[in-house]
Amino acid sequence: MAGAAAAVTRRAATLLLSSRFRTPASRVASLIPIVGACNRRFLCASSVSARTAEPAEAASQLGETVKDFRKRLRIDEVKGGPDQGLDWVGKDLTVRGWVRTCRVQSSVTFIEVNDGSCLSNTQCVMTSDAEGYDQIESGAVTTGASILIEGTVVPSQGAKQKIELKVTRLVVIGRSDPTTYPIQKKRATREFLRSIAHLRPRTNTFSAVTRVRNALAYATHKFFQENGFVWVSSPIITASDCEGAGEQFYVTTLIQNDTEGNNFNVSKIPTTKDGKIDWSQDFFGKPAFLTVSGQLNGETYACALSDIYTFGPTFRAENSNTSRHLAEFWMIEPELAFADLNDDMACATAYLQYVVKYVLENCKEDMEFFNTWIEKGIINRLNDVVEKSFVQLSYTDAIDLLVKSKKKFEFPVKWGLDLQSEHERYITEQVFGGSPVIIRDYPKEIKAFYMRQNDDEKTVAAMDLLVPRVGELIGGSQREERLDYLEARLEELNLNKESYWWYLDLRRFGSVPHAGFGLGFERLVQFATGIENIRDAIPFPRTPGSADF
């Protein structure tokens, strides 16, 4: 072991693409077993042997000190810079990743390796004198195999990249049988890829969507944190009656298959004497559901901490199999205290511009990929969102505009009826030429009970932010903070006032004008990537009949 370690040290890359260890000695220790044993049976460093190799760093009497954590050097850091990697020429590098393609030519072999950090592969050029060339000859270097490659960065002969890696050593870490590996070069359908949701992030499209989704999430946190909002986790399970029945999932322990997975006999469900479910024996002592929105809970914290936001999963047991609906999706719901609808619209606009700008600046390569392969022109469309002023107009004006357009719509246009997708798209795409539009002050009959009544007594201070292609991306409102108005509205709608006791308390004790909005995160991912089906905007989509993985 020690001899092998020394041999590796002499050859060792000065920069190890994936090593997290500090000292050269421990770098070697981390390399040896992974490298040495992997050739045959996918073995790698057992932690025990790795530890044995480093007795020098043992701490005092008892135990040892934990190693320092180091950021892993990734392909995007080498190739993603302004020089596209040219500043790395002459340096030694170790790449760990998955083989995208391996082309064996008469004199050289080209291996494209991807580590998931960016769309770009590292092109590795290998000649027969390099260590591990027998792996090429044996056919082990196939699409999907995981490998480790050591080499020297050289300028590339090809037009597609500035640099490539001249291989000195190749090790196959994990093989991938080309006859059974489901992701082959020929393009697979999205439907098929959904059936292998565990492997689809290894494709260009899904790795790019994952990175953009990540960037949107982080930008969301950055925006709100930089503006003084506090993240609040609204509850997922709720027995609150406020949520209202219908389209909710029940959460229960009253039904349980046994540990062998045998089906549950309904006769075992505890009932009251009239044959109804005895909820008092359920886990929470009453019916409990998966939340459909964290807004009401969010309001309680806004009425204490001023500005808050939630970012968590929400659920709809809606039996709709469309490209726009998920049974489980993530929502972002900010709530602003001492704020009215104007503040709310300003916040929604600033938020959307911020996250879109963040993605354009931080996911350039992925966005170019979407621009070429998924939706031509998406970069321009998003640039417009960042640069253009958003327009707001009232629902009443929007209806006027639609009526005056004399355009034939499938659904009727009439004051009091909700706007349909075709109307919304006409407004953003035709009237405002692709610019996002906010429609505000909707008739109270078509909006939720908690929205603040306007002085005209017919409309409420609601707003919907519409974007081209996706339609409604954000929906928000100023909340009714006047106790008497809110109670009257609950009565009008035959809602049980007692259920809302805590929500009404916010209006009893130090009530403040406040407003907020909700944004379906997967819709935002669709909007920013051009991905057509919402099932491709979340890692593991849940839809009617489908909750695998």
Add this chain to the structure above:
Amino acid sequence: MAGAAAAVTRRAATLLLSSRFRTPASRVASLIPIVGACNRRFLCASSVSARTAEPAEAASQLGETVKDFRKRLRIDEVKGGPDQGLDWVGKDLTVRGWVRTCRVQSSVTFIEVNDGSCLSNTQCVMTSDAEGYDQIESGAVTTGASILIEGTVVPSQGAKQKIELKVTRLVVIGRSDPTTYPIQKKRATREFLRSIAHLRPRTNTFSAVTRVRNALAYATHKFFQENGFVWVSSPIITASDCEGAGEQFYVTTLIQNDTEGNNFNVSKIPTTKDGKIDWSQDFFGKPAFLTVSGQLNGETYACALSDIYTFGPTFRAENSNTSRHLAEFWMIEPELAFADLNDDMACATAYLQYVVKYVLENCKEDMEFFNTWIEKGIINRLNDVVEKSFVQLSYTDAIDLLVKSKKKFEFPVKWGLDLQSEHERYITEQVFGGSPVIIRDYPKEIKAFYMRQNDDEKTVAAMDLLVPRVGELIGGSQREERLDYLEARLEELNLNKESYWWYLDLRRFGSVPHAGFGLGFERLVQFATGIENIRDAIPFPRTPGSADF
């Protein structure tokens, strides 16, 4: 309206603590209605009237431009600086918040206002000549009321703060009846406060916990993002058989109360002919559960994108009413590709040190509050975590150490038995003097099937990170990446191999050594705040019999 606006303009604060608008004109517009109408019936700016007041900014033909969003100036930005607000002396300020106390003395009245941005109140000093003094006389300025105060920053006479606000104008926005407002000056019990979870963030303790919780969450994202990890949302609902039965919540639409809330008759549940539940008619076509961990899903993405982390809710239907258990809690689960247990321990250590350091640096005032009122010495304890090297020792060494201690434990100490809380606390608190300790290489019989077997064939590459007071904070392992080992282990444990087809696929196609860990976020909040009961570490705790709000 115009006259009133002008009057306010003359008097207007140059800095409006809470105004988001850009131009002085619109600032006034936002003030007028909120201020003007609120005195009597909690009215505030309807968006319609606010818009009417600003016709000058209407855009071109159709609609208007949305206003610019501005960060709200908050009390912590005034008082939280190095000068504790002295740099603001002489400036005009508008504060919006909730009254903590109001003390009427013969010549002056002291009002303490809090806006939730920090623990500190703003002390407002008001004399009878200030506008709105009638509100004091009428008794409207009570604990819990929301108010707006305009005034000038002056050096404070008191010892508790450097500055105070000399009030020129007071407006009560929302009253709070002192006879019914549940949060009075005398200290309420934690149990009572849990019953008013919608109001408890208005107390010092819970607003501080909320801010620290927020800081820990943001620091979590920052740490992983800065180190190249990608956030992945693992699914909440899962029909995957991998999770195993028991202690899981079922998610179903087979039982549903009707829209009037009338109880469901069990005879309506669809059954097969032998009286068992017919899962094929459920929403997902088979039994579905709330996830207990996102790890297996996380591994699929790590085996494509290299380093990922999840941060989302997880669930246990465990009937334990303790101060350490929740039915719904948030988990952070990073997964590192091309990594072994040493990398995993290094990552866990670096992560914990990072987030603790972040809180110590960014939540100074809140941490001093905890240090004084919740857990004396917590700041020193956390400083130790940041500064000390973490020690690791093997499970075998830990057992040796416990046996040799000759200490009488309640639970037996023997190789092969799991460590109990008393053992863990003895190790961290007694043996290592309050330093976090990682125990590694546990017997495989007491650990999960997916953990990587060590060369000794008796232990697995698992690790638990123990901290004083809380005990196990992080649990992780290197995952078994060798297909044959993993399949053998599934068979040994009588687990159904077919259920794990996709998990096994990761070992079939380009398998890589990988490792990860899980951290219960509420345990981290407990650890960082000293809060004793985990129900006080999350806004709306879910426990057996309790899912209100």
